[in-house]
Amino acid sequence: MNIIEKIKHHFLTREFFLFLLIGCINTFNGTFIAWLCSVFSPYNNLNFNIGYIIGNIIAYWMNSRFIFHAPLDAARYAKFFISYIPNYLIQNVIVLIFYNMLDFPPVVSYLLAAVLGIPVTFLMVKIFAFGKK
Numbered sequence: 001m002n003i004i005e006k007i008k009h010h011f012l013t014r015e016f017f018l019f020l021l022i023g024c025i026n027t028f029n030g031t032f033i034a035w036l037c038s039v040f041s042p043y044n045n046l047n048f049n050i051g052y053i054i055g056n057i058i059a060y061w062m063n064s065r066f067i068f069h070a071p072l073d074a075a076r077y078a079k080f081f082i083s084y085i086p087n088y089l090i091q092n093v094i095v096l097i098f099y100n101m102l103d104f105p106p107v108v109s110y111l112l113a114a115v116l117g118i119p120v121t122f123l124m125v126k127i128f129a130f131g132k133k
Helices: 003-011 014-040 044-067 074-083 085-101 106-129
Strands: none
Touching (some): 003 106, 014 044, 085 106
């Protein structure tokens, strides 16, 4: 299978487009929860992390139910959570480079980070967390 066929096999699929949709919902959930926490707490990093973790739990449920049709399982959730670590690192490095070093606008930096992190996260979730080749 050549590189174009591999890309089509993984990314031009219903699974990937649903993953993108759930990612949008998850971004809203995490942001909303972080904002809600900020009403009660002045610790923005803590608020962000609470929103991230709760959003991740919701994303795991949605991925299990609507994309990969797998039962909820603590071990699978641990793998799912671990699957998001590369995304978190990629996005932070991209923002560091484009926003902090190259002085790109924040929104552009965040969008670049999301676009570059999503394919890696999808493959990690699909293959590592849910065991689908």
